[in-house]
Amino acid sequence: MDNALTTDGTAGAPLPTSPEQLLEHLAALGIPTVTHSHPPVFTVEESKALRGVLPGGHCKNLFLKDKKDRHWLVVALENARIEMSRLDKVIGSARLSFASPDRLWRHLGVRPGSVTPFSLINDRDHRVTVVLQQQMLEQDPLNFHPLLNDRTTAIRPDDLIRFIRAGGHEPVIVPFGTEEE
Secondary structure, X not given: OOOOOOOOOOOOOOOOOOHHHHHHHHHHOOOOOEEEEOOOOOOHHHHHXXXXXXXXXXXXXXXXXXXXXXXXXXXXXXOEEOOHHHHHHHHOOOOOXXXXXXXXXXXXXXXXXXXXXXXXXXXXXXXXXXXXXXXXXXXXXXXXXXOOOOEEEEEOHHHHHHHHHHOOOOOEEEOOOEEOO
């Protein structure tokens, strides 16, 4: 189940928080979720092919860094076109680029292909700023991996924000991204 083949030096390392612990945490917060198991998926295209008729907004998650070495988790609808040269100005950053798998593991405790807003549970030092696409929050439910990419968890938008805030993060909610054709 845990992706043992990684190129980031984390092969075999246990997750700091298991999907089961995450779901227990959500339940303790009074946040209802529904989780579906499926084969591991690594891309939006793979997700589309496997999800069947799961309702709601399906999302992509980008773990980025900027030239000042700040880290950003950008969450948007899967079809959103994200122009990083514009996004940096919208969120108050400069020169965004993808962060390395090592940084992803150190800051969010997940591996590539499993990036999710739920991984903020592992950012206890609050070093990551989460950016939510405003348009995404109009979908109900929203679907994300619960720390591993072999399942999908549906959550209401308000409950996602409540989870993020309960962990000490204040989401930046901004309109960005146009649908890809």
